[in-house]
Amino acid sequence: MDVIREFDPWGDPLCTCPKKLTFNPYTGCPHACLYCYITSFIPRAFECRPKKNLLARVERDLMKVDENLVISMSNSSDPYPPIEEKIGLTRSCLKLFAERGSLIQVITKSDIVVRDADLLSKMKSVVSFTITTLDKNLSSKLEPCAPEPERRLRAMKELSKAGVPVTLRLDPVIPFLNDSHIEEIVKAASSSGAVHVTSSTFKPRNDSWRRMRSAFPEVCSRIYDLYFKMGMRHHNSWYLPKEFRRELMEKVKRACEENGLTFSTCREGLEGLNTSKTCNGSHLFER
Numbered sequence: 001m002d003v004i005r006e007f008d009p010w011g012d013p014l015c016t017c018p019k020k021l022t023f024n025p026y027t028g029c030p031h032a033c034l035y036c037y038i039t040s041f042i043p044r045a046f047e048c049r050p051k052k053n054l055l056a057r058v059e060r061d062l063m064k065v066d067e068n069l070v071i072s073m074s075n076s077s078d079p080y081p082p083i084e085e086k087i088g089l090t091r092s093c094l095k096l097f098a099e100r101g102s103l104i105q106v107i108t109k110s111d112i113v114v115r116d117a118d119l120l121s122k123m124k125s126v127v128s129f130t131i132t133t134l135d136k137n138l139s140s141k142l143e144p145c146a147p148e149p150e151r152r153l154r155a156m157k158e159l160s161k162a163g164v165p166v167t168l169r170l171d172p173v174i175p176f177l178n179d180s181h182i183e184e185i186v187k188a189a190s191s192s193g194a195v196h197v198t199s200s201t202f203k204p205r206n207d208s209w210r211r212m213r214s215a216f217p218e219v220c221s222r223i224y225d226l227y228f229k230m231g232m233r234h235h236n237s238w239y240l241p242k243e244f245r246r247e248l249m250e251k252v253k254r255a256c257e258e259n260g261l262t263f264s265t266c267r268e269g270l271e272g273l274n275t276s277k278t279c280n281g282s283h284l285f286e287r
Contacts, residue, residue, distance in 0.1 A: 003051060004061040007072060014234065014267040016279045020070040020105075023058075025090045026050055029077040031109055031146040034211040035172050035202055038076045040236060046145075048081045050089050058093055062100050070103045070282045078146075080110035094119045103285055107169065109146040111155035117162040126284045128198065129156050130169040131185055133178045141215055142178075153192045160193025165284040168194045171266060172202035173248050174212075175226065175240070177219045183255045190259035196281045199252040200266035201245050203237040246270050 007022040008015045029038065030048040039045040051057070065071070073079045079090045097104050098119055106113060106120070106127045113120075113127060120127065129152045133139050139149050156166045168189035173179050186197060204212065204227065213220040227238045239245065249265050253273055256263035262276035277283035 001061045001064055003054065003057045004065060004071060007075065012235070012267070014269045016264075016267075016274075018070070018278055018280075018282060020072050020280075020282070021065065022072050022075045023093075024051075024074040024077045025054060025079050025093055026074070026077045026081055026083075030081050030083075031078060031143055033143045033146065034215055035142070035174070035204070035208050037203075037205055037208060037237070039207045040205045042076065048077065048083060050083070050087060054089060055092055055096065058096050062096065062102070065100075065102070067101060068103075070105050070280075070285070071097065072105045072107065072280070074107060078108050078110055079106060080108050080112040082112075084110075084112055085115075091116050091119070094123070098123050103282070105280065105282060109143065109152060111147050111151040114155045114158045117159055117164060120159065121163045124285045126165045126167060126281050127156075127159055128167045128169050128281060129153075129189075129194075130171060131189065132170065132172065132174075133181050134184055134188060135181065138178065153188055156189065156192040156194060165281070166192075166194050167196040167198065167281040167284070168261075169266075170197055170199040170252055172200055173252065174202040174219070175223050175244070175248070177216060179248055179251070182251050183258075186252065186255035186259055186261065190261055194261060196262045196264070196276055196284065197252065197256050198264050198266050198280060199249060200268060201240055201248055203234075203239055203267075205236050205238075209238075242269070246273075249273055 004023045007020045027049045028047045032046040104125045109130050134149050160166050230241045232239050253263045264274040264279035
C-alpha cells in the first residue's frame with residue numbers, strides 16, 4: 001500500500017499494540033516538541049506539508065485494507081496541524097474512512113479535532129490526546145508550538161460529550177521534569193471524560209537529547225547517568241533502568257486506579273501493569 005501502511009512492520013518486541021495500520025495525512029509536525037523522535041528520520045521534521053494527491057491515494061489503499069484493522073492517525077505527525085483548519089485534509093480523509101466503515105484512532109495535541117465531532121461520533125473511533133503537563137510555562141518550553149494543555153482538556157470534554165471515546169496519552173514522562181505532575185494530569189483528564197490512559201517514559205535519541213539538554217540543562221544533568229550509564233539502548237533510543245521505569249509507570253497506574261481509568265504502558269517491556277484489553281485504547285471500539 002501507499003499511504004496507509006502496516007504499523008511496526010519490524011516487529012519490535014517491546015510493542016504490544018494489536019496489529020494495526022498507520023496513516024499520516026501530513027509529512028512533518030509543526031508542534032516542534034523537544035522530545036519528539038521524528039527528527040531522527042523525517043527531513044525538515046518540524047515543517048508541516050500536506051501529502052500530494054492524498055485523497056486519490058487513500059481511496060486506492062482502502063481497496064486493499066483489512067476492514068478489521070485499526071487505522072491509527074497519526075503516529076509521526078499530528079493530523080490536526082493549524083493548516084488543517086484551512087484545507088481540511090484530515091476531515092476529507094475521515095469522510096472516506098466513514099464511507100468504508102473503517103476503525104479510526106486519532107492521536108493529537110490539537111483542539112481542532114472538535115470540528116470533526118460530527119463525523120467521529122458516527123464512526124467507530126477513539127481520540128487520544130497527548131498531555132504531558134498542565135503547567136503552561138513548562139508546556140510552552142517543552143511543546144513550543146502545540147496548543148495549550150487547557151485547550152486539549154476542553155476538546156477532550158467536548159468530544160466525550162458528543163459520544164466519542166477519549167483517552168489520555170501521558171507520554172513522555174520525564175524524570176525530575178513532569179513526573180511530579182502525573183496525578184493532576186490524570187485527574188484532569190478523568191474529569192474531562194477520558195476513560196483510559198496510555199503512558200510511557202522519555203526515550204531520548206541523539207537529536208531529542210540535544211534539544212532537551214539545551215532547554216533543561218539542570219534536569220538533563222540529573223538524568224544523564226540514568227540513561228547513558230545505568231540505562232540501556234534499544235534501537236536508536238535510550239531507556240531508563242527497568243526498575244526506574246516501573247516505578248514511574250506504577251505511579252501513573254495508581255493515579256488511574258484512583259480516578260477509575262484503565263491503564264497501559266507503551267513500549268516499556270514491563271509485565272503485569274496493564275489493566276486494559278489493549279495498550280492503545282482500541283478496545284473502546286467495542287462500545
